[in-house]
Amino acid sequence: MRRTGYIWHELYAWHDTGTHAGVIPAGGPVQPYLNFESPESKTRMASLVEVSGLIDDLVKIPARPATEEDVLRIHTPDYVARIKSDSEKHGGDGGDGWTPFGKGSFEIALLAAGGTIAATEAVLNGTVDNAYALVRPPGHHAVRDSGKGYCIFSNVSVAIEYARAVHNIERIAIVDYDVHHGNGAQDIYYSDPNVLTISIHQEFLFPADSGTLAERGDGAAHGTCINVPLPAGCGNGAYTDAIQRVAGPAIRAFQPQLIMVSSGFDASAADPLGRMAVTASGYRDMATELVSIAEEVCEGRVVFSHEGGYSPVYVPFCGLAVLEALSGSQTGVQDAFSDLFEGSPAHSLKPWQDDVISAAEELAQQLQLKV
Numbered sequence: 001m002r003r004t005g006y007i008w009h010e011l012y013a014w015h016d017t018g019t020h021a022g023v024i025p026a027g028g029p030v031q032p033y034l035n036f037e038s039p040e041s042k043t044r045m046a047s048l049v050e051v052s053g054l055i056d057d058l059v060k061i062p063a064r065p066a067t068e069e070d071v072l073r074i075h076t077p078d079y080v081a082r083i084k085s086d087s088e089k090h091g092g093d094g095g096d097g098w099t100p101f102g103k104g105s106f107e108i109a110l111l112a113a114g115g116t117i118a119a120t121e122a123v124l125n126g127t128v129d130n131a132y133a134l135v136r137p138p139g140h141h142a143v144r145d146s147g148k149g150y151c152i153f154s155n156v157s158v159a160i161e162y163a164r165a166v167h168n169i170e171r172i173a174i175v176d177y178d179v180h181h182g183n184g185a186q187d188i189y190y191s192d193p194n195v196l197t198i199s200i201h202q203e204f205l206f207p208a209d210s211g212t213l214a215e216r217g218d219g220a221a222h223g224t225c226i227n228v229p230l231p232a233g234c235g236n237g238a239y240t241d242a243i244q245r246v247a248g249p250a251i252r253a254f255q256p257q258l259i260m261v262s263s264g265f266d267a268s269a270a271d272p273l274g275r276m277a278v279t280a281s282g283y284r285d286m287a288t289e290l291v292s293i294a295e296e297v298c299e300g301r302v303v304f305s306h307e308g309g310y311s312p313v314y315v316p317f318c319g320l321a322v323l324e325a326l327s328g329s330q331t332g333v334q335d336a337f338s339d340l341f342e343g344s345p346a347h348s349l350k351p352w353q354d355d356v357i358s359a360a361e362e363l364a365q366q367l368q369l370k371v
């Protein structure tokens, strides 16, 4: 058993994304409903962590708000000031029209970034071996001067800069398995040779214009950005291969002191926004592999920060599987959906999926030569 830190705060559920029909604003012929990015999938994951008894095997770490100084290491003063001021009045949008937030979301976004900082700090202090920050709003689409795709602050990047400023950590690898491209971290670290960003995502999904194999980093950082833009329809085979064949070799070559994982469950078979077929067992296998890579290269130091995942009914099982993999604890709770999803023909690796993974594998090999 490992000591796994776990972060959740009720306030994460109070971030208000308004009445939408999924992603479309309500009004006219569009009947008001929840936004896909609602509290449901996160609160239900937190509920299953408790009801399964797993909570007793985890080390609960209190969430704390990031300071403005913390977020200003990443975000521009104008952007932070605007979010703060809109949040004090009646809410607003992160900047792209797809990032609605309500009154008080500034403080909740600080708590999400701060939750990821607290998880990272506990791992770096050795209080725990690894950690999962179940935070909301998510962060991986946010760029320095704007929110994007439901994300207000770049939680993972803010935690990385905290680790660099306070803990003397230099080299960090980010693995992002959210179904959408991890454009935010890629953009923030595109010219930084000490941060390796690896994003495994559905090609041309969101943002539709980024996340290609050709995006590899600038200048001295060339080679430290690796994208695995998978075609729609991938299951557990393609995803575990992408981790084993691309993320593993790239991280071993790069030798980071810390691994951050942008943990999105929207590549799941039940997600309304992704077109992939990953199951709880697929997520378990990816997390197991990432824990093992971390143990091999950086004394097990890996921090998962929650990103997307919009199936209220399935995210809890995917999340529980990841937390079991991190802690080595077995609750005995079975994936209630396994009969429905595990037998899918989507899970075997297809040649057209293998082509993309092979191309990315080559990029990981080139990184090995460079470092």
Ligand code: ZN
Pocket (backbone or CB within 6 Å): 178, 179, 180, 264, 266, 307, 308, 309
């Ligand atoms: Zn996503």
